[in-house]
Amino acid sequence: MSSRDSILQALRSAQHSSQAPEVEHPGSFEQAHLFDDPVEQFLESVKVVAGTTVTCADWKECAQHIENHELFQEAKVLCNLEPKLSFSAPNNGTDQEWVEMHEKDDPHSFEKVDLCIMNGQFGVAENGAIWIDNRFVAQQAILFLTQHLMLTVQRQEIVQNLHQAYSRLSFDSIYYGCFISGPSKTADIEQSLVIGAHGPRSLTVYLIG
Amino acid sequence: MTEAAIQSNHPQQAEAFLKDLKRARWHDQALWFMREKRDKGVLGLKEWEALREHASRIKMHTLSHLPKYLEQFESEASKRGIQVHWAKDGDEHNRIIHHILSQHNVKRVVKSKSMLTEECHLNDYLIEKGMEVVDTDLGERIVQLANEPPSHIVIPAIHKNRQEIGELFHQKLNTPKGETDPTRLTGAARMHLREKFVQADAGITGVNFAIASTGGFVVCTNEGNADLGTSLPPLHIAAMGLEKLVPTPEDLSVFLRLLARSATGQPVTSYSSHFLGPRPDTEMHVVIVDNGRTGHYAQAEFRRSLSCIRCGACLNTCPVYRRSGGYSYGYTIPGPIGTTLAPHRSLEKFHTLPFASSLCGSCSNVCPVKINLHEQILLWRQKLYNAGIVSPAKRLALGGMSKMFTFPGVYTLGGNVFRGVMSLIPGNVIAKITGAWGKQRDLPPIPKESFRQQYKKMKGHE
């Protein structure tokens, strides 16, 4: 018998012999506490998880803020995956390189990216997490290779908690998705928090609208 | 050091750990700090208790339908292009993984944290076959460089201080002698591991949660190492214990809310990565592992401990773990959860573990999926007693104890006598009875009145 079949058989016979009662699934969790102002809470949560927040009235203001950001000005290699943002010619001379992303790219080609800008689908008030998936980033490696990450989220796209988050998610046509909550971090050496373990050294969240 | 090489003898190992009192105290405090962070994280959530109850029921439900959900997972994952394998034990798990790797001509592997691959000793197996295997979680990399196993399931290098890590990095990664700053040491590891990520031919991860209804699985990290390790090379292999399932994506919301809060007090880990299929032109494999789990599953009274989500909270709160260290257990998973899991492998070999507990119940109270840990530990003591494996002194105490719990009247009476007698016995005698980990501390003053007596009095005053 294959290992598969013998494992399943062992479990089935244990099910019968142990006579443990069948337990019903409890259904959706309905007792979650709701925030009066989920947007405020979202901004607060992003700070708690060591991210930075910027609120902008519109996309134009957001683009301007990014262009004036020192991370943008110091970056040598940049990648913009947010279609709603466009930047005027880099203002610090000619040594900025912009990379584009195509599905067939070798993910290693993004190794030198200093700053990546991407659209988050929605944000979660309780924990500052932002959902991204492969429909908007063909090679997710860039989100972890980049030294710094900027994510945009629209004000009307903030949900209360993870229960609401999953109720709007569908996994039907994606192969990768991630809740990103703050920059990469570790506390493995004497529990001192260090930002920038393997992934981005900083996360800036732009709330639009 | 492998599991087999360590003879599990908790009192002996704990005694060795306690020889360095200063370090033992430091370890104790470091873990208690984690427990306090957990408390803060939990306090922020008014619905905490309801959420735990919900999680516990989802897990019990899933376990009671486990074969059905495993089959569903397999068929949904296959539809997504994930190749599913089954391993009856650690050996088969290692062979399957090695086979996939060698088919792809893999020389270099990067791994993110997986207690299951530790349990199966995958690293040793692959290294022996000539592959380079690099653990990429910082704590795991530290213990790997030191040639040690993890001493904690969430913070693998918790037993090492910054001086030791600095010296290790100086020798292995060429950091300046005397460098002990965590930020600079982490920076050095970042550079070192970046190189490994970029060179890797394959990435191996564990699985935090596998989703039956859709196929696919979730891996949670703070460092982003599981994502870096799997998004660059063309091959991703995930090792998964057969108990890791949840029925639907909606259920993930419950567990992701509990996991990080219980582990570190964070509202969620930095990355909750959903691997739902291979990237274009790459392969993704999942190895479902039994390795003793079906035997454990068959014991209905112990089944709940298969709900464990490996948050580490029961380790951090445990007065015995904090004062005896992860290695004293002699098992891949230490602490209260390790104590309940290890005897399923061998009651004989791990017979000292059920006594590595004060039965204070703190583990059961913090457990986010409400596993009745201390009750299971007590059950193991009874099994040891029935099997005649326990030492005579313990048998005496245990025999009395099981009677006490069966007859509440005896418990009440016993308490009264206990309070009287205990106040007369010198501390060092009590320490002898409780085992090595009791030596470091005195018992709290014995109250003159029992809780029941105090409660009665209070009621009388109302």
Ligand code: SF4
């Ligand atoms: S037994 Fe409970 S508290 Fe302990 S690691 Fe598992 S889930 Fe966490």
